[in-house]
Amino acid sequence: MDTTPSVIDLSMAITEDMRVYPGMAVPSVHQLKRHEIQGIQVSKLEIIVHAGTHVDAPRHVLADGQTIDRLDLDQLTGEAVLIDLSSLAPGSVIEQRHLVEYDSHIHRGDIVVLYTGYQRCPDVEKYCYLAVEGARWLAEDKGVKCLAGDIPSVDPINKQANVSSTTHPSHHILLNAGVPIVECLANLDQLPPGRFFFCCFPLNIVGSEGAPARAVAMNCLSRLNVPAGMEGSSS
Ligand SMILES: [Zn+2]
DSSP: OOOSOSEEEOOOOOOTTOOOSTTOOOOEEEEEEOHHHHSSOEEEEEOOTTSSSEEEOGGGTOTTOOOGGGSOGGGGEEEEEEEEOTTSOTTOEEOHHHHHTTGGGOOTTOEEEEEOOGGGOSOTTOOOEEOHHHHHIIIIISOOSEEEESSSOSSOOGGGSSSOTTTOHHHHHHHHTTOOEEEOOOOGGGSOSSEEEEEEEEOOOTTOSEEEEEEEEETTHHHHTOOTTOTTSOO
């Protein structure tokens, strides 16, 4: 019997001591009303929209780009393929050749999910980032509809490469091609191998370049893809 849960939460927990991008302020969660005093609990959350699991919309790097409230949720929902890069050393460049190994598994319109193991890495600055050629291959050659991953950015911070943090080349390639980016996914090590159904719903913040999101994997595709005549033979 398949004991894999049908819904796997891929979102980071939001706390005041959560891991955030180097130099970014952590969220604050403040109770405006408390049971002991007002007999009810009401909380206020203050958060940079790029803290924790979140979506980058084209507006993030393009002054006239689409904002998060205008994104089609179809782009953040659908069949996904996990690219296992967990054998790369922390801080490595994700090259096109690492992605091309999965060429036959990545279909047009897929959501590609990069698993690097960053959430386990003790050094917050040592995340793997996407080479420009890799971003171009995914967005232009493969026609993926969304790029997601456990990394906090698809571009390096200054210390990692001779690339200015103000240029964000891989963000530009993806977002210019209309490919939203989901960053800081958690629990990717819990995903069964193969394809899965991915859902990510960013908060509907009008005019924002990004938003915190709840992302989940649904382990239903392996059942949906059972060859005809074999339905019901498992589970
Ligand atoms: Zn972001």
